[in-house]
Amino acid sequence: MFLSVCVLCLLVVAPVLGAPANDPCSRPRNKLLFISFDGFRWDYDRDVDTPHLDSMADDGVKAAYVTPPYLTLTSPTHFTLLTGRYIENHGVIHNMWFNVSTQEKKQYYQSQFVDGYWDNGSLPIWITAQRQGLKAGSLHFPGTAATYQNETVGVRQVEPFMYDHSNETDWRLNIDKVIGDWFVQQDLDLVTLYFGEPDKTGHKYGPDTPERRETVRQVDRTVGYIRQAVQSRGVAERLNIIITADHGMTTIRRGPGVNEIILTDIPGFSLGDIKFHLVDYGPTGMLLPKDGMLEKVYSALKGGHPNLHVYKKEDMPERLHYAKHPRILPLILLADPDTSSTGFTLCSLIRVGGFETVNIYPLMCHILGINPEINDGSLDVTRHMLVHSGRVCETTEDSSSSLIIGLSVLVGILVLAFVVMTTWYKCKRDRESHSSEEHTEMKGKHTNF
């Protein structure tokens, strides 16, 4: 009971981003377990029974979807979660590290160990938390292996090369470690925990397949296991859990009859004019033309294929926030999505609308009671999800749906996922007893995107 009161006090007292670290209401501190299930698309819980996710949503808050930053690759989007910065601001612009002078490229796993790629001015939340006296850990989360301004996350586990990210037995061992050892024994305040599914199954079999649905059942069992572990180890009273994902996925058809874009077939385009390219990865590409060749390459590609869009980096739509960083190459290519995958509606049962994932970082800092670094998010976007005077505010309105749909179509991936947060089990009881009046109070307020 004391802890529940403490939380309410913290949320009421803290006026803006981040409660002061010495806020008396933050003792004993809130703990935070931040979980990412890679590639968990916003609607993956709709065609599979997910009793554990459902019960977590009932006890906490669930967003209709979240919108990741562009470009929707695993390392860039996870670093946005850790920093609250758009990709053009944090600089981890791709899963691949590359050097345009030497033509060297490092794939996702090897790039995890290139410190300079990650340590680029933006501090992940672990380091910020540690500098303000908290203890942080990370298991398999992208960015865990790197050193930031001579500091690493204090407790960490980096997966070995060729690690099997799908093994449910391993998942449970890792959960036992995080809950029992890290949170209980070592008294960590913050742990980020990464699972490589359902992304891997989605890539292998497709997002709309029985195999993917079975993997979502595995995810759901795992959520149940986590919550049970939290209860049985006695940390439920202090532990917040946020579950989210880095991006979604859509079906891209291959084979005869499919309109493939082959750059070298486009008249006037020559690989000989290109100094460096990154076009063999995902629905987008980047080109660095040789000196003096930019206009020629741009002119050839512009209008060269009806389903290909070419931007000079300075002409990229501003809302994508993918232009400013010097690592971004001068020409950016976007392919049209498979139009058969577009179109979705928002579920009226969901309590809060969607928001950009840059806003999760200030929420985490607030929960932990630490001062955030400069970031691109705002606590105002998620503040209504928090327990406030014993209540969770609710809304089903979503003024931004058309904007989000437009962005998804442009990006070419249905990039929506979900966030669930439990703030103590008292939360549910409070909400149930107050839900009718809250709904009235909040109507019309949810417009600030």
Ligand SMILES: [Zn+2]
């Ligand atoms: Zn991913």
